[in-house]
Amino acid sequence: MADREELLTLYEQMAVIRRTEQAAHDLFLSGLVKGTTHLAAGHEAIAVGASAALRPDDYVFATYRGHHHAMARGATPEECLAELMQRATGLCRAKGGSMHLTKASMNMLGSYAIVGAHLPMAVGAAWSARLRGTRQVAVAFFGDGATNIGAFHEALNLAAVWKLPVLFVCENNLYMEYTPIADVTAVARPAADRAPAYGIPGEVVDGNDVLAVKEAVARLAERARAGDGPALLEAETYRHFGHSRADPATYRPAEEVERWLKHDPLDLARGRLVELGADEATVSAADERARDLVQQAVEAAKNAPLPDPGEALTDVWADGGAAWRT
16 A cells, blocks of 8 residues: 555656646647647556556557656656657657657657557567566557557467566557447457456556556566566556547547546545545645646747757667668
8 A cells, every 4th residue: 555655746746747738738729739649638547657666677668648658757748848849858859749759768668659569569678678687577558449459469479478578558548549449349348358368367457546556567567577477457547638639529428528537547646645644735735846847848848949950860760860771
């Protein structure tokens, strides 16, 4: 059971992520973020809880809805917002944008726009850790829609055959873009119910409960480190926005949205803090720190310089150029 100070830290992390996502939404509407964004507001407990359970040198792979994972692994709101606004101070120096946030220095090895493509990559990272004997774990976060992609099944199968230290975490928000996952999937739990086919554990957790996520990931990660192989965790959650900024999400029933908004991860953590004896002023102070941090990040990102066109081909290929193509 987490103590009050630990939970307060996790709560503040989630508050920072939530406010950063709201800032990204507002900046998009004001024309400062080009293209599109896939916001993870509502998913914060999965990233924060999982990261709290992992070692700093463990590997993390995420989807295009990956802002929360980048920040949970150490990216700052300023780095993320600057990247979304194509600034030189961005996390990827304006080369990645919203869908490709990466913090390699913290072993957050990328956000991937091709659905399911990063799952085999996580298997490769786990194989590397096994070969080097580092006891590192690779964690692949993905949406429910990826469970119907071939790469999902290939990755699970190979990880099970080789008994690799990899954890597959499905962020099941009920919708694969605009289609309810239940309408096109033969099993009730699109991730966990597939695990037995590969002889690996499959569990379901409340993805809006940061402590439940932390406990589950810690236990399964330790199992993987001990050499017992991969596991699959299905974290039930709900996105507060549409699939992307072009999506008003009118296909979701109003009563469903209302029910899930009452199960907000920040509200759950706030309630648990009260149960643990935290006073309102302490929790409010955490909210204020999160607000101030993100406000400062917005202004810093707005005022950051645009990237130098002369650096367009740096940090793209390992040798700093594209000569290998010829």
